[in-house]
Amino acid sequence: MKSHRFVRSYAPGEDIFLQGDAGHEAFVVEHGRVAIWQEIGGSREPLAELGAGEVFGEMALFSDHRRVAGATAVAATQLRAITRQQLDDRLEAVDPLLRHVLGTVMARLRGMLQNTQALTAAATAPVPDGHAEEALRALRLEHAIVEGIEGGEFELHYQPILALDRREPVGYEALARWRRDGQLVPPLDFIPAVERSGLARRFGQWVGLSACDALARGLPDSGYLSINVSTTQFGDGSLLDMLAGALTRHGVRPQQLRLEVTESQLLHDWRQAQGWLEHAQALGIGVMLDDFGTGYSSLAYLHRLPLTALKIDRSFVDRMVTDTPSRKILRTIASLAEDLEVDCIAEGIETEEQVTALRDIGVPYGQGYLFGRPQPLAATG
Ligand code: C2E
Ligand code: CA
Ligand code: CA
Numbered sequence: 212m213k214s215h216r217f218v219r220s221y222a223p224g225e226d227i228f229l230q231g232d233a234g235h236e237a238f239v240v241e242h243g244r245v246a247i248w249q250e251i252g253g254s255r256e257p258l259a260e261l262g263a264g265e266v267f268g269e270m271a272l273f274s275d276h277r278r279v280a281g282a283t284a285v286a287a288t289q290l291r292a293i294t295r296q297q298l299d300d301r302l303e304a305v306d307p308l309l310r311h312v313l314g315t316v317m318a319r320l321r322g323m324l325q326n327t328q329a330l331t332a333a334a335t336a337p338v339p340d341g342h343a344e345e346a347l348r349a350l351r352l353e354h355a356i357v358e359g360i361e362g363g364e365f366e367l368h369y370q371p372i373l374a375l376d377r378r379e380p381v382g383y384e385a386l387a388r389w390r391r392d393g394q395l396v397p398p399l400d401f402i403p404a405v406e407r408s409g410l411a412r413r414f415g416q417w418v419g420l421s422a423c424d425a426l427a428r429g430l431p432d433s434g435y436l437s438i439n440v441s442t443t444q445f446g447d448g449s450l451l452d453m454l455a456g457a458l459t460r461h462g463v464r465p466q467q468l469r470l471e472v473t474e475s476q477l478l479h480d481w482r483q484a485q486g487w488l489e490h491a492q493a494l495g496i497g498v499m500l501d502d503f504g505t506g507y508s509s510l511a512y513l514h515r516l517p518l519t520a521l522k523i524d525r526s527f528v529d530r531m532v533t534d535t536p537s538r539k540i541l542r543t544i545a546s547l548a549e550d551l552e553v554d555c556i557a558e559g560i561e562t563e564e565q566v567t568a569l570r571d572i573g574v575p576y577g578q579g580y581l582f583g584r585p586q587p588l589a590a591t592g
Contacts, residue, residue: 212225212227215293217291217292218289218290218291218292219289219290219291219292220287220288220289220290221243221284221287221288221289221290222287223284223285223286223287223288223474224283224284224285225284226281226282226283226284227245227281227282227284227288227290228268228269228278228279228281228282228429229278229285229350229412229427230248230249230250230277230278230279230280231277232277232278233277233278233282234266234270234271234277234278235271235273235294235295235410236268236271236272236289236292236293236294236295237264237266237267237268237269237270237271237272237291238267238268238290238291239264239266239291239293240261240262240263240264240265240266240267240288240289240290241263241290241291242263242288242289243262243263243284243287243288243289243290243324244260244261244262244284244285244286244288245260245261245262245265245266245267245282245283245284245285245288245290246259246260246261246282246283246284246285247259247260247261247282247367247585248280248281248282248283249279249280249281250281255281255466256367257568258280260285261417261571265281266274266293266575268282268453269293269317270320271295272293272295272298272317273313273317273318274317274318288489291493291579292398299561300354300376302529304348306407307345307346307348307349308346308349308350308353308408310346311319311343311345311346312346316564316565320532322448323524332525342486342515343592349404349407349408352404353408353410355391356389356401356404356405356408356410356414357390357410357413360410360413360414360417362390364390364391365387365388365389365390365414365417365420365421366387366388366421366587367385367386367387367388367434367536367588368385368386368387368388368422368423368585368586368587369383369384369385369386369425369430369585369586369587369588370383370384370386370583370584370585370586371578371582371583372384372434372437372556372576372577373384373576373578374548374575374576375566375569375570375574375576375577375579376570376574376575377587378428378582379432380431380432380434381432381434381435381549381576382434382435382436382437382469382584383430383434383435383436383437384436384439384443384471384578384586385418385421385422385425385436385437385438385439386398386416386439387402387418387439388585389401390398394447400530402441405441406441406442406443407410408444409489411441411442411443411444412443412444412447412450414441415440415441415444416442416450416453416555417438418452419438419450419457420431420457422436422438422468423454423457423458423460423461423463423468424461425588426437426458426463426468427461427462427463428588430588433469434469434491435466435467435468435469435497436467436469437468437469437470437471437499438469438470438471439470439471439501440470440471440472440476442473442479443474444478445472445479445484445487446480446483446484446487447487447491448542450488451487451491451494451496453502454468454494454496454574455494455495455496458496463580464493464495465495465496466495466496466497467498469496469497469498469499469520470491470496470497470498470499471498471499471500471501471522472498472499472500472501473500473501473502473506474500474501474502474503474505474506474507475506477506477516478506478507481512484516485515488516488517488518489517490557491517492517497519497520498518498519498524499517499518499519499554499556500518500520500521500522501522502522502524502558503522503523503544504522504523504524504526504527504540504544505524505526513547513551514550516553518551518553519554520548520553520554520555520556520557520568520576521544521547521548521551521553521554521556522557522558522578523541523544523555523557523558523559523574524559525558525559525579526559527540527541527544527557528541528558528560528565528569528579529559531568531569532562532564532565532568538568538572541557541569541572542572542573545572545573545574546573549573554575554576555574555575555576556574556576556577556578557569557574557577557578557579558577558578558579559578559579559580560577560578560579560580560582561580561581563581565579565581566581
């Protein structure tokens with residue numbers, strides 16, 4: 212065998228590992244052929260023969276048990292190793308539920324291979340797993356969110372966006388809240404779970420339809436209404452079509468609905484982003500760039516994107532009165548917005564001092580607790 216850090220080469224007939232060996236990695240066959248076998252009654256019984264692209268030895272990625280089968284190169288073979296660390300890092304990043312379920316499947320499979328007679332016992336054996344509690348918590352939360360959507364526990368609260376010179380609302384931002392067991396749960400406590408668990412589409416639909424409904428019933432001051440789009444929904448053309456359909460059904464002009472996406476969402480795949488934004492533009496739905504200034508937008512491409520507004524992140528407004536660099540950034544963003552011919556909205560305005568400074572700088576629109584906290588529709592009028 213010739214071995215590099217991740218790559219192993221074997222001659223025909225050479226054993227890669229034996230049944231009963233300790234194993235810590237799996238392999239992908241880069242080229243060649245590999246026989247998988249089990250020793251039964253002193254002879255090697257073939258289980259499978261694998262070729263390029265196929266994976267084996269994967270159980271070692273999930274547990275410390277010894278190899279339940281052996282592997283031997285049939286032809287000149289090159290393998291690439293997958294380490295447990297690589298898999299752990301990915302599973303950690305994915306989600307505890309997926310990790311727990313995968314770990315269970317692998318452990319049960321191992322049990323079955325080790326003792327085909329005791330299949331039932333293996334299938335019901337408890338699986339030791341440090342992630343079980345975390346997985347269970349994630350699962351409970353996810354189920355509660357599904358029931359919450361179906362049971363009408365979510366609501367949108369509306370925060371006004373004002374023209375700073377006239378002090379009059381020009382629109383509202385819809386912010387989701389979860390009324391759970393008599394408590395109002397803020398979005399940061401459930402949006403990450405919504406996005407992680409594949410519920411973003413369903414939740415986004417609920418948000419979109421509720422917003423269209425609110426527009427149809429009539430917002431005070433007849434401005435626009437903006438909704439936040441999940442990271443996982445950004446780029447989904449069917450969301451735009453669904454919204455356009457709902458607006459038509461309700462007899463609402465598409466210009467009355469706006470979408471908020473963040474800079475980082477755009478940067479992830481900006482070609483796709485451009486297509487999506489053009490789709491929205493064609494439907495007449497405006498898109499505002501949220502939390503602007505916190506990402507790493509390249510000014511070079513901003514002018515090519517059909518945007519409706521830049522929303523300056525709260526952190527700049529927070530610091531602007533005392534911090535010169537923040538004020539300078541604000542000034543730059545305001546003139547950038549002017550050059551791009553898009554609206555410029557400052558977020559998180561809490562004091563009159565900030566309003567004065569923002570008007571001096573030339574920021575025309577603002578939103579913040581000073582003008583109104585997010586509230587249910589009945590309370591906004
Ligand atoms: P965001 O889009 O940046 O929303 C602005 C947040 O700042 C809101 O927090 C709002 O209540 C808060 N805020 C407004 N004015 C002030 C102020 O003067 N001072 C301070 N300290 N805060 C202010 P909220 O409602 O907790 O929402 C947090 C985040 O959750 C939002 O940030 C947004 O990213 C996400 N989110 C909210 N609703 C939805 C939704 O329906 N869908 C999705 N995908 N995300 C949502
Ligand atoms: Ca927002
Ligand atoms: Ca924001």
